[in-house]
Amino acid sequence: MTSEDGPPPQAATVRAEIRPQTPILPLAGSGPPAAPATTLLADTFGPENSPRERPWRPGSGSLRTTFAVGNPYSPSSDTAHRVPKLVVHGAKLKCSEGASPGSLSVTGSGPTDNDHATATVEDYKPMSNIGAFGMCRSTSNPQVSAATSAAQGVLTPQPCTPVVSAAWSPGASVITIDEHKALSSDSTCSCSWNGTIEITDAASEVDIE
Secondary structure, eight states: OOGGGOSOOOOOOOOOOEEEOOOOOOOTTSOSOSSOSEEEEEEEOSGGGOOTTSOOOTTSOOEEEEEEEOOTTOTTSTTOOOOOBBOBTTOEEEETTBSSOEEBOOOSOOOEETTEEBOBTTOOOBTTTBOOOSEEOOTTSHHHHHHHHHTTTOOOOEEOOOOOOSOOBSOOSSOEETTEEBOBTTOEEEOTTSOEEEEEEOSOOOBOO
16 A cells, blocks of 8 residues: 555444443441432444434444343342241131131140230141131132033132141241241141142231341
């Protein structure tokens, strides 16, 4: 190349950027922040990503798009920590195959919280401890299966009679009553008709750490 040809053409460059915004962190003693903690800015390409104030043109380079990252301190976060409660007589129960809520009856003579007997993992006996859940809709239940077959395949729920043969699990790891684990609100048990029974209201405000 001779000097008359002029300088060589400059190579085209494309810029890509990912830039974190300054996180909004909580001050000491002020609790969690209300706004998202981080915003990321990233370059993308194409007319579908073009902001109105900056129309995209072929060869015009990159466009900046904002992505918001959720606040990890938000109470709705999946990582929010929930401390299990101590379960007592009168707690509210739910079965995945039942149509109505049930309740827990504690028949033992253990310690009480606000005059309500404290439950243990052994309080799982059907009808004695765990009440019925209205109508059962599980086709694993022979009565539901028979009624559904008679209705030519249309699901026909039948009155619930829980069939529970194993204790609640996991129970409280730090509290025992008469050598049995106290019942914690994060415990579940299973009905033989494929229902999972859980505790929706422990009827107690005592935390189990």
